[in-house]
Amino acid sequence: MNITQKSSPNHYNGRNGWKPDMIVCHITDGNYDGAVSWLCNPRAEASAHYVVSRAGQVAQLVSLTDAAWCNGTSATAGHAYHYSTSTLPLVRQRATNANYYTISIEHEGMYNQTHGTLTAAQQAATVELIKHIRAEVQRLYGIIIPVDRQHIVGHCEISPREKPTCPGEKFPWTDILRQVQGASQAKPAAIRYALKTATVRSDTTMDITLPLVHSYIYKLTCAAGRPLTNSCNSNIIDISFDHQSGNDYFFRCTAKRRGCAGVAVNGHKIFAVKVV
Ligand SMILES: [Zn+2]
Known part of the structure; x- marks a missing residue:
């Protein structure tokens, strides 16, 4: 502009x-x-x-x-x-x-x-x-x-x-x-989810510290569709899908309460978030 x-x-x-x-x-x-x-x-x-x-x-x-x-x-x-x-x-x-x-x-x-x-x-x-x-x-x-x-x-x-x-x-x-x-919001209407066995690469593998109410975006790369990712303790951190760019899927992790919680992909913890 x-x-x-x-x-x-x-x-x-x-x-x-x-x-x-x-x-x-x-x-x-x-x-x-x-x-x-x-x-x-x-x-x-x-x-x-x-x-x-x-x-x-x-x-x-x-x-x-x-x-x-x-x-x-x-x-x-x-x-x-x-x-x-x-x-x-x-x-x-x-x-x-x-x-x-x-x-x-x-x-x-x-x-x-x-x-x-x-x-x-x-x-x-x-x-x-x-x-x-x-x-x-x-x-x-x-x-x-x-x-x-x-x-x-x-x-x-x-x-x-x-x-x-x-x-x-x-x-x-x-x-x-x-x-x-x-x-x-101009995204494809149908979401293709990856199977739990799909290969996923995360840009974040080290534990992070996040102040309360702040959020952190992590990127998962997967050729088979949107990977499954979740918070191991949703009282402490929330995970939401943010956006997609090609095979890169961006998720937002928001700190809700002080404590420690893992972020999992396909049921395996990939990093921990310490909320301070
Ligand atoms: Zn003013």
Whole structure:
């Protein structure tokens, strides 16, 4: 997609060890050109990864590998932006600055006029941008951002007390998620499952450690169809099919509770997951 590259000095270098897996939508409460230039001005002490205009133009201000200053949360007790005020379990549990693990998109609009509605061109650009971000994050970090309302969220859900109208209650979440999902759901209708005797190669054979609520994608390669894989203790980790690419099948292992559990393929444990 066509993205105008700008450079804002308002960002952290890197992400303090975090990987991005959450996309946060905002409203500019100002016009596109003004927002782009202000968010690149050091005096603003604020930025966003992307700004989308009402005409559907997209500018990138901060690299995906750096944390923008857009939806920060504080770990200082009593702070107005304390992470505990978030309505999102992921934000509360991570107990850190949400800028570290988020990617921010500003949408041109005035809340008191739009209440978060987007123009058709703007919505189409946002859908393409989210697809682009997901592909880039997969390429850069090996993470597939889930298309759901825990991972594609509003600033109002991160800081509901301070930012209740960002991006606005009429923001078209359902349409955007459905349109983003549309592309990734174009899979063959019939699933061919491999027999239990099929030869399967796993990209993961060493045990891993996973923080609570985080997930890990592992790849199983099998020429005979989708291999059988499961969690040895579904109280601790959940396994779900993520996507297929040729003979490569990607599964998502999500940490639910502290403890240790094995991941099995064809009834044999191939690695263990320690949830911390
Ligand atoms: Zn915001």
